[in-house]
Amino acid sequence: MADRGRPRSFDREEALGRGMELFWLKGFDGASIAELTGAMGIASPSLYAAFGSKEGLFREAVARYLAQEGADIWQAVLTAGSAHAVIERFLMATATAFTLEGRPTGCFVVLSAINAGAASAEVRAELHAWRERNVTGLTQHLARGVAAGEIAADTDLEQVARFYVTVQQGMALQARDGASRAMLEAIAQSALAAWGPLTAGKTVPAGQ
Amino acid sequence: MADRGRPRSFDREEALGRGMELFWLKGFDGASIAELTGAMGIASPSLYAAFGSKEGLFREAVARYLAQEGADIWQAVLTAGSAHAVIERFLMATATAFTLEGRPTGCFVVLSAINAGAASAEVRAELHAWRERNVTGLTQHLARGVAAGEIAADTDLEQVARFYVTVQQGMALQARDGASRAMLEAIAQSALAAWGPLTAGKTVPAGQ
DNA sequence: TTATTTATGTGTCGACCGATCAAGAAAGAA
DNA sequence: TTCTTTCTTGATCGGTCGACACATAAATAA
Numbered sequence: 001m002a003d004r005g006r007p008r009s010f011d012r013e014e015a016l017g018r019g020m021e022l023f024w025l026k027g028f029d030g031a032s033i034a035e036l037t038g039a040m041g042i043a044s045p046s047l048y049a050a051f052g053s054k055e056g057l058f059r060e061a062v063a064r065y066l067a068q069e070g071a072d073i074w075q076a077v078l079t080a081g082s083a084h085a086v087i088e089r090f091l092m093a094t095a096t097a098f099t100l101e102g103r104p105t106g107c108f109v110v111l112s113a114i115n116a117g118a119a120s121a122e123v124r125a126e127l128h129a130w131r132e133r134n135v136t137g138l139t140q141h142l143a144r145g146v147a148a149g150e151i152a153a154d155t156d157l158e159q160v161a162r163f164y165v166t167v168q169q170g171m172a173l174q175a176r177d178g179a180s181r182a183m184l185e186a187i188a189q190s191a192l193a194a195w196g197p198l199t200a201g202k203t204v205p206a207g208q
Numbered sequence: 209m210a211d212r213g214r215p216r217s218f219d220r221e222e223a224l225g226r227g228m229e230l231f232w233l234k235g236f237d238g239a240s241i242a243e244l245t246g247a248m249g250i251a252s253p254s255l256y257a258a259f260g261s262k263e264g265l266f267r268e269a270v271a272r273y274l275a276q277e278g279a280d281i282w283q284a285v286l287t288a289g290s291a292h293a294v295i296e297r298f299l300m301a302t303a304t305a306f307t308l309e310g311r312p313t314g315c316f317v318v319l320s321a322i323n324a325g326a327a328s329a330e331v332r333a334e335l336h337a338w339r340e341r342n343v344t345g346l347t348q349h350l351a352r353g354v355a356a357g358e359i360a361a362d363t364d365l366e367q368v369a370r371f372y373v374t375v376q377q378g379m380a381l382q383a384r385d386g387a388s389r390a391m392l393e394a395i396a397q398s399a400l401a402a403w404g405p406l407t408a409g410k411t412v413p414a415g416q
Numbered sequence: 417t418t419a420t421t422t423a424t425g426t427g428t429c430g431a432c433c434g435a436t437c438a439a440g441a442a443a444g445a446a
Numbered sequence: 447t448t449c450t451t452t453c454t455t456g457a458t459c460g461g462t463c464g465a466c467a468c469a470t471a472a473a474t475a476a
Contacts, residue, residue: 005452006442027323029237033434043455045436050453054434110381114322115235128385162382162391163398170378173318174370177336183370190371194402213422214472241464251425253466258423262464417476424471433462441454446447 012050015040019051020061025104027112028058028119055120058112062123065108066130069097074137083145084195087164090138091188094168098175098184105179107172134165145199152201160198167191220258223248227259228269233312235320236266236327263328266320270331273316274338277305282345291353292403295372298346299396302376306383306392315380342373353407360409368406375399 018039022031033054037044051057076093080086098106109130113119138161145151171184179187226247230239241262245252259265284301288294306314317338321327346369353359379392387395 004444004450006454008453009442025323026325030323030325032432034432044434045456046454048435111322114319114381114384115233115238117234117238131385159394159398163395166378166382166395167375167399168378169381170374170376173322173377173381174374176322177339186367187371187374190367190402190406191375191399193405194398196405197401198398212420212474214424214474216423217472240462242462252464253426254424256465420473420475422471422473425469427466427468429464429466431463434460436459437457439455439457441452443452444450446449 008046008050010040010042010046015042015047015050016057016060016064019057020064020108021104023058023061023112024065024108027114028054028123029115029117055123058119058123059126062108062127062130069100069108072097077137077141080141083142083148083150083199084192086138086141086145087195088188088192090164091168091171091191092185094171095181095184095188098171099179099181106176107169110169110172111176131165131169134168135161137161138164151199154201155199163194163198164191216254216258218248218250218254223250223255223258224265224268224272227265228272228316229312231266231269231320232273232316235322236262236331237323237325263331266327266331267334270316270335270338277308277316280305285345285349288349291350291356291358291407292400294346294349294353295403296396296400298372299376299379299399300393302379303389303392303396306379307387307389313386314384315377318377318380319384339373339377342376343369345369346372359407362409363407371402371406372399 018041019031019036022036022039025031026035033044033047036054036057037047040047042050047057051060073090073093076089077086080089109127113124113127135158139158142151142155142157142161146153146155146157151157167187171179171187174187175184226249227239227244230244230247233239234243241252241255244262244265245255248255250258255265259268281298281301284297285294288297317335321332321335343366347366350359350363350365350369354361354363354365359365375395379387379395382395383392
């Protein structure tokens with residue numbers, strides 16, 4: 001990495017942050033180069049010199065999002081003292097992260113490249129993998145709850161994890177539709193009401 | 209409506225169906241006029257003569273979707289014999305509708321115009337209203353469950369309804385991510401596990 | 417037939433898309 | 447200073463976007 005030549009006149013990290021927020025708000029296709037350069041305060045050749053392409057910028061935006069908002073959620077999960085608390089913190093931290101002031105609502109990973117054809121197949125596969133990682137991540141935490149006798153041994157952990165990730169994804173859409181943090185927390189509490197039946201064992205969770 | 213002049217050479221309803229499926233699959237922005245006319249088997253002037261504009265076609269596609277797939281779900285709900293069955297049929301019919309063979313997965317109303325800037329503000333507001341109507345619709349059905357003594361009187365019905373609609377919207381994303389009907393049904397069953405605690409009254413649903 | 421009306425196929429409009437080129441500016445290396 | 451390297455600015459590339467003009471074809475009305 002040469003340190004010769006004219007130095008960059010803008011803060012790369014800050015520009016990336018602005019770009020991430022625009023992708024977050026409008027999605028990959030919805031954010032045009034003209035809008036991105038406007039939000040980032042640079043001209044397009046500078047964007048291409050620094051990030052290679054629109055897709056390159058988007059990839060870095062994904063990484064940035066995961067390192068920031070994503071880390072907040074999993075950090076909250078890590079300090080949970082029980083399997084139930086893992087799910088509770090996962091959903092509560094989600095409610096907070098999806099309604100931060102001054103940031104787009106909902107989840108970048110869920111909302112920014114939904115429709116086929118948006119972004120490249122590679123990028124969409126990458127985002128898909130990150131969504132699935134939420135399921136595997138929660139499943140691993142739940143496994144410790146089984147070892148601790150907190151969850152019945154015959155519980156389908158991945159199924160439970162997938163249910164709560166599905167609720168989280170629904171919360172992303174609710175947030176994008178204007179739901180407040182309090183509304184998301186109420187949804188989270190409703191989902192947590194299923195915890196007992198879901199983890200109590202053989203007597204199949206039946207509701208009524 | 210004049211019946212003079214050269215008659216239309218294509219089936220308007222069938223063309224609308226093809227257009228609806230493309231919007232469903234790729235979203236409003238993602239489906240270009242070129243792709244639409246290709247899928248519909250007509251040239252662009254015919255599209256504009258028959259539907260006015262891309263947005264006009266999209267509006268009719270929304271109506272068509274609601275009248276078809278949407279009606280299937282609410283038809284299933286109408287024949288439910290209890291409030292619990294209302295939610296169960298709502299989610300089970302959703303699992304079926306979101307994974308029909310030969311059709312796009314997930315929900316047109318949820319997936320086709322997510323990001324800001326896609327479609328016009330009017331169309332997005334209209335879709336938003338349809339999503340909210342799911343909440344009010346379920347709430348009304350739940351009210352009968354209270355009258356029947358099936359649901360505790362102090363239950364926040366709209367909250368319960370919103371929770372299950374959130375699950376449904378999460379299922380739309382799971383379906384778009386490749387979830388099978390069986391997987392969606394399992395998610396639905398997990399959500400139904402919350403029914404007892406959610407409707408049992410004062411003793412707040414707490415999970416653990 | 418002739419006139420009128422409507423739909424179709426071909427071609428194309430201005431606007432915007434993502435991406436670059438070329439020329440000048442600002443740094444270190446010699 | 448001069449050379450080399452890198453970034454910035456302004457202009458612009460070919461392609462695609464949604465939408466439409468125009469001429470022609472196919473129907474009814476007179």
